Amino acid sequence: MQAKIFNIQSQEDFNKTALAIFKHQFKNNKVYRSFCDLLYKHPSEINQVKDIPFLPIQFFKSRKVLSSLDEIDEVFTSSGTTGSVTSKHFVTDINIYKQSYFKGFEHFYGNIEDYAVLALLPNYLERKGSSLVFMVDDLIRKSKNIESGFYLNNLDELAKKLIELDKKEQKVLLIGVSFALLDLIEKQQFNLKNTIIMETGGMKGRRKEIIREELHTILKNGFSVDKIHSEYGMTELLSQAYSKGNGVFETPPWMQILIRDTEDALTINTTEKNGGINVIDLANYNSCSFIATQDLGKTYINGTFEIVGRFDNSDIRGCNLMVL
Template sequence: MSLTDELAAFIQTDQGEFNALSLRLFGYQYAHNLPYQRFCNGRGQTPETVTRWQDIPAAPASAFKRFALTCVPESECVKVFHSSGTTGSETSHHFMSADALDLYKISLKAGYERHFPLLPLLALMPPPSQAPHSSLSFMLETLGAEFLWGESSADQLCHSLAGLSVPCTLFGTAFAFVNFFDATSSEHFALPAGSLVIETGGFKGRSREVEKSELYALFTEQLGVPPEHCFSEYGMSELTSQFYSQGLIGPKLAPPWLKTRLLDPVTGTDAVPGQPGLLAHYDLANLNSVLAIQTEDLGVWDERGGFQLLGRAPGAVLRGCSLLAE
């Protein structure tokens, strides 16, 4: 069985061993991704010396801005996802081979279906035709979402949502929701019972910023969706898998093919339990780039499982798919 087939089988059936698959994928990426190979050599960590997934070198997320981290020639990649950024800022580029894109589709579907029922999906996001390099727009299209972005005015959109007769899942960036609520502040209605809301978090200083508790109160006040039916998605253009959390204080939970370490920013070793650390993600669905990514996000372990996201480390560059909503 090919490496791609083994990874797909693990994602779809949980049949496989994370450590063994991680080491096999690391060996493939070390051999074919030359910038990453040089990075690993500089750290003295190669497939000959690494025996645990935790010791696979995690490439800084910022490396996606400076290097083409791809295992196949750029000309053979069928898709390139960009991170969001402020005007003129440097963005990440995540190159996708055909096999990598197919594995991404498998991963995003399997991860979503672990958390949510298959309700009609409505997206307050631009479609791929308007945002061809957005991994989030691609994800929503793959999930069969109906894109509401730019299709009507806020009042017309409000009227359409108020007229729904079956439960739905409404997915959008945090400040897309805030902009919608500001434009329809006098409108209050209830989505059909059983409806869900998924927000991607983050304002990045680009619109009126509200606390998460206020945003979730607006979901209830203006959409009739209780907090326990509100969810948050955490993802990155550099990853091909997603974390989800429920309600105001639910931890970020990952599927079995995505693991996380919290690292002390000074020592680079595992953070002391209860203390914040930098998030390093190990994603078996990252076939064509690097499976291990060191982020600039801070988190802390949650005793219920997963982690609480604390935000960007001081001085980190602004990032987030939510910028697309402007």
């Protein structure tokens, strides 16, 4: 199945693979099967991808969402405020994740060996189980560049390194959490010509949340770059979407976004209408590939999408079928 997932060439390929994975997960994933049964949804009645049930993401906080009996390779956990329940993603084949993020990066940015990868992810480094740190750590190794590496609180050292590498015309990817990138430009004004700035979102309680347009304007001015790139991923997924500017994201061929109606979680909206983000991540073969997130967004006719916010009281509004 891996070969099919990572060799999707058309919408027809995607649809066939998605329907096959739905049947597999209905049969082998107890949590997902119970959810589908509550909705009276059975594979024999589902011929279109939009009719596949999407599991509310909250289930990853209370259940082991697995479609495999294999041993667990890794457990990824979400960040959360003190005392909050975090999501757990049990991964039985870590090589699928590695393939997904490596092929995904290559799809959008080319050969990782062309870059020095600098990572400013303090809140993720300060806890265990981050899928983002796992991915970036591997990309740092795969870059085979001695300048690549993680930075925690040593912002002066990072600023010096960024300026030095940019002057050498080395292509650099700086991937960082929003609050840390803001901390960096408060220390140093940059004028970067060969560096991609990629934010992974989130103030994580360190700063006041601001809208994306405002954040990107501040970062563009601080780094003197034309665009701010973004990564959209989450603990419960094994694939990432990327934006090369203006907050418009693209997915790799094995991942797609559908928008559900905010009043009726089982109805899929047409393009350019705001609603809840449903993610199809075919790399999640051993878990659940069909997830209803707590994010709000909209899709465009070319398959790109934007994030416009989050559900209020999302723990209770996402779905009324949480009592499993």
